[in-house]
Amino acid sequence: MWFVYRNYDMQEIRATLNKGINYWWLLLSMLVGLASHFSRTIRWQMLIEPIEKKTHITNTFFAVMIGYFANLLIPRMGEISRCGVLSRYEKVSVSRLIGTVVVERLMDVIMLIICLLLVLALQFSVVTEFLFKNTDFSKFSNVFTSVWTYVVILVLILGVRFFKKWFSQTSPYIKLKGLWAKFSEGFLAVKNIKNKWLFVMHTIFIWIMYFLMIYVCFFAFEFTSHLTPLAGLSAFVLGSLGMVAPVQGGMGPWHFMVIATLQMYGVSENEGAAFALIVWSSINAMIVVLGIVSMIILPLINRHQADGQ
Known part of the structure; x- marks a missing residue:
């Protein structure tokens, strides 16, 4: 952020x-984001059910x-964390859950590429202008021509x-082979989903909601309210590429x-900086609140499990 x-x-x-x-537009963006998270919950349930059991919707959503x-x-810690949380309250295999999460992420990568x-x-001209303005291609060529790379x-x-x-000759290897077998079961769970078309529809819905989370925020600011859905799509996709970086959120x-994408559509640098700061903060404020609430509520609604142990 400082950089x-x-x-x-x-x-x-x-x-x-x-x-x-x-x-109000920022609030709508949060509600749209909440819809995407709920859809992701159902999609995850569909992957888990063939290899374990149908998990409770509340436990899965809070996880x-x-x-x-x-x-x-911690960057990328969420994928492991949600598997650990769901395993604790639903008594399912963490290794299998991690396999299902990998499938989820592969689906997300496919959607991002699409x-x-x-x-x-x-928007070919806009994207190519963006890349040539913000990318030093000589650094990439130096990597491939250097003998040290090879x-x-x-x-x-x-x-x-x-x-x-x-x-392969050590005892931990045998244990890891067993974990890998469970992971593979989770990874291959997509083959046994009962309603594959519903799974695909949830995937598409999630990404439409992701796009709308950004686009509806355009109407919250006078300097972006005139931008078209195509500008919103460009900001969403190029912003999503930024999310790939291993940093928190x-x-x-x-x-x-x-900021760089909005500049391509005539938004000043300071205006783009203000937009990015407020939109990112509002979206993640919802995640912080719901994350803390989830950590408080999960033990309460599963208290009967703890009492029975």
């Missing part, structure tokens, strides 16, 4: 925000929200082969990508 905002005049950003924000909250504390291709098809790759390959041969990279 992205270090050169901005915070007084100017504050003045931009003082021009007026329609908070998902705790996972989102954990991602704001959205990126859609943006490239509809030396490192060779050393890694030899190291992995040696380690694998040595590790995309903090920093997401802001940079959104």
Whole structure:
């Protein structure tokens, strides 16, 4: 965050925000986000049911929200956290749950690629201008032309082969093989889903809601209210690429990508910075509140399990 905002005049950003924000649109964005989280909960249940059992909707939803909250504390920790939470309250295998989460993430990657291709098809000039303005392609070419790159790759390959041969003769390897078998069951659960079309529809719905979370926020600010849905799609997709960075909730990279994208559509740098700051904060404020509430409520609604132990 400091790296992205270090050169901005915070007084100017504050003045931009003082021009007026329609908070009802931000509230609508939060509700749209809540709908996506609930849909993700149902989709996860559909993956879990064939290999374990149908989990309770409340436990699954609260586990998902705790996972989102954990991602704001430690990057990528949410995927493990929600599996651990659900395993505790539903008595299901963590390894199998992790396998189902990997399937979920693969589906999300596919959807992100589809959205990126859609943006490239509809806004090719904007995206190429963005890439050439914000990417130093010479650094990429230097990586592939350096002899050290290939030396490192060779050393890694030899190291992995040696380690694998040595590790296969140890007792932890046998235990890991058992965990891998359970993980594979979870990963392959998608083949046994009862209603595959419903699973696909939930995936599409989740990503439509993600797009709307950003686009409806355009109407909260006068300087973005005139932008088209295509501009919203570009900001959403390029911002999503920023979320791939291993930082808490995309903090920093997401802001940079959104600010740079909005500039392509005529929004000033300070206005884009104000938009990114408020939108990211409002979306993640909901996650913080629901994450904390989930951690409080889960033990209460499952108290009978603890009493029975």
